[in-house]
Amino acid sequence: MLRFFRLITIIYVALRFGLDEFILAHKSTRWLILPLKLVLFTRNTSAPRAVRLRLALESLGPIFVKFGQMLSTRRDLMPADIAEELAKLQDRVPPFPSAQAIALIEKEYHKPLHEVFASFDATPIASASVAQVHFAELHDGRKVAVKILRPNIEHIIDHDIALLDSGALLLEKFWADGKRLKPRLVVAEFNKYLHDELDLMREAASASELRRNFPNSKLLLVPEMYWDWCTSKVLVMERMQGIPISQIDALKAAGISLSKLASSGVGIFYTQVFRDGFFHADMHPGNIMVAADGRYIALDFGIMGTLTDVDKNYLAQNFLAFFNRDYKRVAEIHIESGWAPAQTRVDELEAAIRTVCEPIFDRPLSEVSFGRVLLRLFQTSRRFGIEIQPQLVLLQKTLLNIEGLGLQLDPGLDLWKTAKPWLERWMSEQIGWRGFLKALKTEAPHYATLIPQIPRLLHQQLASHNIEHIETAFKMMLTQQTQRNQLLGVGVVLLAALVGVAVFIALKLAS
Numbered sequence: 001m002l003r004f005f006r007l008i009t010i011i012y013v014a015l016r017f018g019l020d021e022f023i024l025a026h027k028s029t030r031w032l033i034l035p036l037k038l039v040l041f042t043r044n045t046s047a048p049r050a051v052r053l054r055l056a057l058e059s060l061g062p063i064f065v066k067f068g069q070m071l072s073t074r075r076d077l078m079p080a081d082i083a084e085e086l087a088k089l090q091d092r093v094p095p096f097p098s099a100q101a102i103a104l105i106e107k108e109y110h111k112p113l114h115e116v117f118a119s120f121d122a123t124p125i126a127s128a129s130v131a132q133v134h135f136a137e138l139h140d141g142r143k144v145a146v147k148i149l150r151p152n153i154e155h156i157i158d159h160d161i162a163l164l165d166s167g168a169l170l171l172e173k174f175w176a177d178g179k180r181l182k183p184r185l186v187v188a189e190f191n192k193y194l195h196d197e198l199d200l201m202r203e204a205a206s207a208s209e210l211r212r213n214f215p216n217s218k219l220l221l222v223p224e225m226y227w228d229w230c231t232s233k234v235l236v237m238e239r240m241q242g243i244p245i246s247q248i249d250a251l252k253a254a255g256i257s258l259s260k261l262a263s264s265g266v267g268i269f270y271t272q273v274f275r276d277g278f279f280h281a282d283m284h285p286g287n288i289m290v291a292a293d294g295r296y297i298a299l300d301f302g303i304m305g306t307l308t309d310v311d312k313n314y315l316a317q318n319f320l321a322f323f324n325r326d327y328k329r330v331a332e333i334h335i336e337s338g339w340a341p342a343q344t345r346v347d348e349l350e351a352a353i354r355t356v357c358e359p360i361f362d363r364p365l366s367e368v369s370f371g372r373v374l375l376r377l378f379q380t381s382r383r384f385g386i387e388i389q390p391q392l393v394l395l396q397k398t399l400l401n402i403e404g405l406g407l408q409l410d411p412g413l414d415l416w417k418t419a420k421p422w423l424e425r426w427m428s429e430q431i432g433w434r435g436f437l438k439a440l441k442t443e444a445p446h447y448a449t450l451i452p453q454i455p456r457l458l459h460q461q462l463a464s465h466n467i468e469h470i471e472t473a474f475k476m477m478l479t480q481q482t483q484r485n486q487l488l489g490v491g492v493v494l495l496a497a498l499v500g501v502a503v504f505i506a507l508k509l510a511s
Contacts, residue, residue, distance in 0.1 A: 007163055010060060017056040050085035062093045062129030063160040070190050095127035101134065101148045108231045130197050135239060144226060147200060147235040154198055161191045197302035200235040207301040213276045219264050221297045242289030242297045256294050262410035266418045268296060269402055274426050277312050281305040281394040283401040305394035316427055323420045327354040340386045352380045
């Protein structure tokens, strides 16, 4: 029954804001346009469709707002006007009653609140769609922030996701762009990210990993997780003191250099992405503070992105080629990686990428919109049949967040000059001689275990074959092109020597 009433509410809001046009544009449903206009003659649909969609999502509540936020990052799927408008969505959610928060804490710990915390501020310091945060103090004197899931949030999410999926199915069937945009896959992706956010132990583990990646960092602070008090519904972490990064006047008053802060943000981003392959994927201003010494403070680790070594390598090569304006190499990398079809003509893809990227160089960040550049790149991708990699969607979202922060802090920031030296150094460490030695050191324990086994494995292999077959094979080898065999023998000896040297170096490095 609850789902039925929720469905009625969604239909009412959709009709109120004129969202029926997304479905009625299909030829099989155009006959409904006139009857609906007669019935709903009092509604005002003069605003653009993107604006009406944003207002509708805000009316439907926090889960739909969060869904709209995710859609705004999928510029490879969304029409330009809709993506731009949905980017304006803000996750402003009233807090739930403190009595419910205290009841949930006592249920999780199976003890009264005063036995868990020496003091607990009943007024939440922050409130979002999935959880809210209170300040507290442990009995040992440590000041903490307590994140608490909203009551019954899993049930609410499951209902809304089911309804979103039903709506997506209708869009696929009746919207002209439905099949191309694959709304049901988008809903499934959103469902995954949202349920990941519901497990606060997962968030605590992500925060712990990020903190371990930046020990004693001069750029980034990550709060410590207090594991003895963390559960899937309550997260207790070190309380951080800082200035919200959106408060520009307060940052200036504290004597913090905004240009240095902007440059540090770029360095933090590239360090997370290319060095670690593990990055904070929700870097909007509400999740970042600045410490008194100018270091970033990261908060809210519910959405984290990961990249494989292959992803990192191709991305780094793409970025470097892009910064060097080597558009031919960018095109070649797309084809080599399988992102573009093998039959794609390099010169045509090169020309298309040059057309998009060349106008933005030598301009400050204030004159460059990553959103529009990404949009045009995605349009180029569709033209050439390039597949958008799912693992890069969160990276795209983070890039857009970086753009917004950069514009706030230092509109004159030259993003290209700031990023290029960092990428060149990283590529040298990965592909140059440093990368070679690092790889040997990493593989040394494996070599040390494998090499002593080679004689036994060779003996087993020989023993598993009929001796007559082996003799016949040797006779055939002796009668074939003696000279080529001799050269081959020399090559094998040289290869064995090289492998021996490499193993020796690796074992030395490992010792």
